[in-house]
Amino acid sequence: MATQHSSSALRVPAAPPAYPMAKPGYGKRSAPDQQASTRDDFALLPTRERYVAGFVDHLPEGAAMSVKTLARQLPLYGQQAISTSLNALSVAGHLRRVRCPVVGAGDETRWVFRTFWSRTARDNEWWNTYLATEQATRTAAPVPASSARDMAPPPPWAPAEEEPPLPLEPERPDPEQTPEPTAVPHQRTPDRAPDAEPAPPATGAAPDAEPHSAGTSPAYLALARLGRDDHRLALSADDCTTLEPLAAKWLTRGVSVDYLTNVLTAGLPATVDSPVGLLRRRLNDKIPPRLPTAGSPSPGAPTPAGHLLVECTDCGRPGPPQALPDGLCRPCRTAHAGAAEHSPRPAEIADVKAHMNNLRDLLKPV
Numbered sequence: 390m391a392t393q394h395s396s397s398a399l400r401v402p403a404a405p406p407a408y409p410m411a412k413p414g415y416g417k418r419s420a421p422d423q424q425a426s427t428r429d430d431f432a433l434l435p436t437r438e439r440y441v442a443g444f445v446d447h448l449p450e451g452a453a454m455s456v457k458t459l460a461r462q463l464p465l466y467g468q469q470a471i472s473t474s475l476n477a478l479s480v481a482g483h484l485r486r487v488r489c490p491v492v493g494a495g496d497e498t499r500w501v502f503r504t505f506w507s508r509t510a511r512d513n514e515w516w517n518t519y520l521a522t523e524q525a526t527r528t529a530a531p532v533p534a535s536s537a538r539d540m541a542p543p544p545p546w547a548p549a550e551e552e553p554p555l556p557l558e559p560e561r562p563d564p565e566q567t568p569e570p571t572a573v574p575h576q577r578t579p580d581r582a583p584d585a586e587p588a589p590p591a592t593g594a595a596p597d598a599e600p601h602s603a604g605t606s607p608a609y610l611a612l613a614r615l616g617r618d619d620h621r622l623a624l625s626a627d628d629c630t631t632l633e634p635l636a637a638k639w640l641t642r643g644v645s646v647d648y649l650t651n652v653l654t655a656g657l658p659a660t661v662d663s664p665v666g667l668l669r670r671r672l673n674d675k676i677p678p679r680l681p682t683a684g685s686p687s688p689g690a691p692t693p694a695g696h697l698l699v700e701c702t703d704c705g706r707p708g709p710p711q712a713l714p715d716g717l718c719r720p721c722r723t724a725h726a727g728a729a730e731h732s733p734r735p736a737e738i739a740d741v742k743a744h745m746n747n748l749r750d751l752l753k754p755v
Contacts, residue, residue, distance in 0.1 A: 408448065408449070408452055408453075409452070409453040409458050410449075410452055410453060411451055411452065411453040411454070414491070414503075415451070415453075415501060415502055415503060416450070416451040416452050416453055416454055416503065417445070417450060417452045417454050417503075417504050417506055418450065418504065418505045419450060419505075419506055420505050420506065420507035420511070420519060421519075422509075423507055423508045423509050424508060426446070426508065430442075430443065430508060431443060431446075431483075433481075433510075434477070435477075437466065437470065437474055438474045438477045438481070440463075440465070441459070441463065441471060441474040441475070441478070442474075442478055442483060444459075444463060445459070446506070454504040456468050456471050456472045456475070459471050459475075472703070475702055476702050476703050476725055479702040479715060479716035479717060480715040480716070480717065480725065481510050482507070482510035482511040482513075482515075482516070482715075483506065483507055483508070483511075484504055484506050484507070484702070485504070485505045485516055485520070485699055485702075485710075485716050486502070486503075486504050486699070486700040486701075486702050486705075486716065487502070487503050487505060487697055487698065487699055488500050488501065488502050488648075488697075488698050488700050488707055489501050489503070490643075497643070498643040498644070499645040499647075499648075500644060500645055500647070500648040502647075502651070502700070505519075505520075513710075513714045513715065516710060516716075517710040520697055520710050521710075606637065607640060607646055608636035608637040608639075608640055608649075609629050609630070609633045609636075611636060611646045611649055612624055612628075612629045612632050612633065612636055612668070613629050614650070615650065615653060615654065615668075616664075618650070618654065619654055621657055621660070621661040621664065622653070622657070622661065622664045622668065624665060624668070628664070628665040631665065631669075632668055632669060632672065635669065635672040635673065636649060636672060638672075639672070639676060639677065642676070642678070642679045643679070648677075651705060652671065652675055653668055653671055653672070656703060656704035656705060697710075699712075699713045699716065700713075701713060701716065701721055702716045702717060703717055703718075703721040703724075703725070704720075704721055706718045706721075
């Protein structure tokens with residue numbers, strides 16, 4: 390942005406001590422080689438973008454960077470205003486949203502979302518070079534143990550993971566066969582347990598232990614939670630059953646439930662007349678490619694865990710850094726450029742307000 394906005398900026402609120410933090414490996418990441426913080430930081434940005442940028446700059450590493458979280462902490466602006474400000478900050482060269490696959494236990498791939506932030510504005514060439522360097526550094530670094538814990542789906546079907554401490558208590562009678570109950574925590578891989586096959590004919594409770602019975606699969610539960618996260622995507626039970634096969638195809642391609650939810654909820658219109666129709670269209674049109682497993686990589690091809698994708702700051706569409714200049718995909722970049730060209734200047738807004746006041750005075754009865 391070439392012109393400096395001399396209007397007095399709003400005082401940036403300090404980050405609260407209890408600011409929400411993202412999951413391990415997610416959230417804000419600061420870029421290196423930044424200039425020291427001064428009072429003139431972000432002076433070339435408009436008032437709203439300067440306010441949001443100052444707040445984000447003071448957030449700690451790993452802070453949650455979603456639009457909803459920032460809007461809760463900045464009551465002056467709503468989610469739409471925060472989203473527009475982040476788009477402007479991306480174009481100005483202050484941030485990039487990135488997703489990268491992490492291979493955990495069982496060759497299961499999970500997408501990790503990060504937001505790289507730079508107090509100093511950077512051009513596209515700098516970001517492309519830095520993300521390539523970050524990719525090499527992350528590939529060489531070991532995967533943290535916390536990411537392996539996060540490989541499981543979110544809490545609705547995860548209570549079984551919190552139950553292992555219970556079978557550990559009856560370790561008093563050592564002579565008895567107490568080690569066998571310790572197999573309960575491995576319910577996520579029932580095909581590996583040899584005792585799981587003769588159990589169905591012996592007991593009637595075994596059918597309830599099927600991995601994905603009707604209405605309890607990860608795809609079904611992910612669709613059912615969409616309406617709780619955003620009322621515009623409220624689905625009925627029949628709608629979830631109809632869309633479940635389409636969502637299950639995403640999960641079979643190595644993506645996580647969090648990735649599926651983010652793609653389905655990104656860039657929603659103000660009103661959604663048919664949630665099931667919109668979700669069906671997104672599930673069909675945005676289905677990700679099938680990634681090879683880490684156990685059988687193609688010769689000469691890079692490993693999936695070392696592939697970084699830049700995410701469009703506006704709609705969330707992924708792509709290589711070179712394909713998303715300014716952190717925006719082509720449709721969003723065109724829309725952003727058109728909105729910037731047709732946006733009225735502050736002097737024009739003041740003239741319009743003065744003209745409307747004159748018209749109201751003329752219409753008043755004498």
